[in-house]
Amino acid sequence: MTALLAARLVVQRDGFRLDVELTVGAGETVALLGPNGAGKTTALRALAGLTPLSGGFVTLDGRDLTSTPPERRRVGVVFQDYLLFPHLNARDNVAFGPRRQGVDRRGAHAVADRWLERVGLAGYERRKPRDLSGGQAQRVALARALAVDPRLLLLDEPLAALDARTRLETRAELRRHLSAHPGATLLVTHDPLDALVLADRLVVIEDGRVVQEGDAATIMARPRTDYVAQLVGLNLFRGRGDGHVVHLPGGFALTATDVVDGDAFVAFAPAAVALHPRRPDGSPRNTWPAVLTDIQRHGDNLRVRLDGPIVVAADITPAAATYLDLQPGRELWAAVKAGETRAYPAS
Known part of the structure; x- marks a missing residue:
């Protein structure tokens, strides 16, 4: 044009x-x-x-x-x-x-x-x-x-x-x-x-x-x-890509299905974050302990903020919040499937 x-x-x-x-x-x-x-x-x-x-x-x-x-x-x-x-x-x-x-x-x-x-x-x-x-x-x-x-x-x-x-x-x-x-x-x-x-x-x-x-x-x-990540509603992190793994500052790493090498971003939606009362079994490649620091209404669901090796937002239903007995200070496990993440070059 x-x-x-x-x-x-x-x-x-x-x-x-x-x-x-x-x-x-x-x-x-x-x-x-x-x-x-x-x-x-x-x-x-x-x-x-x-x-x-x-x-x-x-x-x-x-x-x-x-x-x-x-x-x-x-x-x-x-x-x-x-x-x-x-x-x-x-x-x-x-x-x-x-x-x-x-x-x-x-x-x-x-x-x-x-x-x-x-x-x-x-x-x-x-x-x-x-x-x-x-x-x-x-x-x-x-x-x-x-x-x-x-x-x-x-x-x-x-x-x-x-x-x-x-x-x-x-x-x-x-x-x-x-x-x-x-x-x-x-x-x-x-x-x-x-x-x-x-x-x-x-x-x-x-x-x-x-x-x-x-x-x-x-x-x-x-x-x-x-x-921009907040604008479009995504969790965003920057690190060093090594194949399917993006290594973040502080030693934590996230696995994606994308392959990226060098300076890289990795992003995932709050809805992709699953919360568990104890460490989950099964397939999630990205699992970490977290502490709930904030909870707010977000449309029909709730948006919670989690501290831990990475700080993330997660969206859950009111029913899930009740089941998990969510309140500030609650210790949980968070998980994101590799297929729910997107990794791409930062340069």
Whole structure:
């Protein structure tokens, strides 16, 4: 896919350095994920021209935008808090961009009305932001961003302010609009579900740098940092591979069906961890004594944290928890079958 957006974003300030390269193709949605403070919003603001670059470049449609002011970039932005103009009604909020581009009032209102209809808000043209629900305000903000016919659409945590039910409905609507958008879209989010549902490709940044990128299936199967492993819900360890065995720091080893040599990761799901009141007999290749340190509700099951030669999360049913008499400090045996682990090169 030919890149519509190509950028290297270098921002240095207050002891923090962002240095990431991003490409997004026409019609593609890329999700930028990372923990708080990783630099996600800084990257978005740099692309919008709201934060100056210390180095690097931004090109869109082959045009160098590095020194172009925000109002002259064909960029639409939906901020986390939407930032609708409180004194303007929905129509005038959406018409603001076209008016700034030189469209007369009547023409801008016509554009706004079309976009409000597309996002399902026909009849809401005269409502002020204070009279809109969270989901309606998000759709007005999206219509305002799209009304300028952007080649690049930037979304900063667009669903974060919504309650769970509204978020579910709005996510589906947003997916439909992004699928129809012919330009490039960059979605900043900390929510893996938003990224999985809305994006074609994921880019993960930590401490201002890209640590992993690719399609969701690849990242979910082979996380490369603790943050990514937690994001996709896996236990992750790094060690030295020697055939089917990965030797971890401290002398513990995990066996996998994969063959890997040298610096390696080994990962397995919490659901793959079986707990026993005493050392199990039979086939599990990976067995170790553990102490339960925490237990929490996790969907319909319970997620427990285990200390021992390795620290792991395990998912069990409430019935199993009752049988095992689980409580902090409980001594148990943990086991993971070799076939439930994935080992892969770390380099």
